[in-house]
Amino acid sequence: MRQPKAYEPVDLTGLAAFSIAERQHKVHLGDLASPAGVGASLAEFFDSLPSTPATAGLRDLASAIAHAVKADAPVAVAFGGHVVKCGLGPVLIDMMEAGIVTAVVTHGAGAIHDLELAYHGETSEDPAQTLRDGRFGMVEETPSYLNDAARLGRHRGLGQAIGDLMNEDPEEFPHAGVSILAAASRLGCTATVHVAIGTDTVHMHPEADGGAIGEATLLDFRKLCAVVADMAEGVWLNLGSAVILPEVFMKAYTVATNLGAALEKMVTANLDQIQHYRPRENVLGRPTDRGVALTGHHEILVPLLRHLVLLELETR
Incomplete structure (x- = not known):
């Protein structure tokens, strides 16, 4: 049986130390924040921020988006339902109207919240109050409306059909001005909706037509493949979708590259409160060497990004 060893404390007098001047450093005086005054402009506020990976990522992303705009390359925003519920529809619409965002991509939940705000001015029920009595999703x-749009979307795509439906009936949709999909229809931006059947409340109803939903969302996928194929100098933003839209993007990217698109220089970004596995791998890591991860609340990050892009465009 082995016997335990007895150790004496190490003698440190023989350590080889060297001057701090010889060492490489990651933080420098020029990286520190310079607090902006109370009346500072947003441009001055951005200039006052410390130079850290997060602020550098925000600036790099804004620069990439501005470059894409100047190069007439697509800037696609893939957004989950929480982005709509955070009140960011008007911000994304403004970016579409400014010619910054050229394509919007969502899933069934995003479409539901977008349409409900346009129709009723309110959205997002509380499942804790309605699930146990069978009322959840039963409006x-x-x-x-969404199943009507699916039937209309067989030949135009689901995203286009939902936006058209809202714009063609302003009395039924008095708040269409806050709808991302309605804005895309009005402005001629590509809008695609990628449905996973069974994940959305509207699939529980007798009006749901699996054939129509499938045809409409498949057409949208093929539209999206065309958008991604054009993104040699473009930017793909994933906002708040942890699974469905990162998976859809990876497949669209595969189709585009298989058909000959050169996408090595495209920029991708994931903005979310938590950096999940699929966005990290399918959006940032595998497709490109230029992936930007920004962690924080959508309602803070997205307006900041919009303003920084506008500042970038002013200086180009």
């Missing part, structure tokens, strides 16, 4: 209007 009449939302499934009626």
Whole structure:
């Protein structure tokens, strides 16, 4: 049986030390913040921020978006339902109207919240109050409209059909001005909706037509493949979708590259409160060497990014 060893404390007098002047450093005086005054402009506020990976990532992303705009390359925003519920529809619409965002991509939940705000001015029920009594997702209007849109979307795509439906009936949709999909229809921006059947409340209703939903969302996927194929100098933003849209993007990217698109220089970004596995791998890591991860609340990051892009465009 082995016997334990007895150790004496190490003698440190023989250590080889060297001057701090010889060492490489990651933080320098020029990286520190310079607090902006109370009346500072947003441009001065951005200039006052410390130079850290997070602020550098925000600046790099804004610069990449501005470059894409000047190069007439697509800037696509893939957004989850929480982005709509955070109140960011008007911000994304403004970016579309300014010619910054050229394509919007969402899934069924994003479309539901977008349409409900346009129709009713309110959205996002509380499942804790309605699930146990079987009332969760059982409103009449939302499934009626979205399933009508699916039938209309067989030949134009689901995203286009939902936006058209809202714009063609302003009395039924008095708040269409805050709808991302309605804005895309009005402005001629590409809008695609990628449905996973069974994940959305509207699929529980008798109006749901699996054939229509499938055809409409498949057409949208093929539209998206065309958008991604054009993104040699473009930017793909994933906002708040942890699974569905990163998976859709990876497949669209594969189709585009298989058909000959050169996408090595495209920039991708993931903005979310938590950096999840699929966005990290399928959006940032595998497709490109130019992936930007920004961690924080959508309602803070997205307006900041919008303003920084506008500042970048002013200086180019």
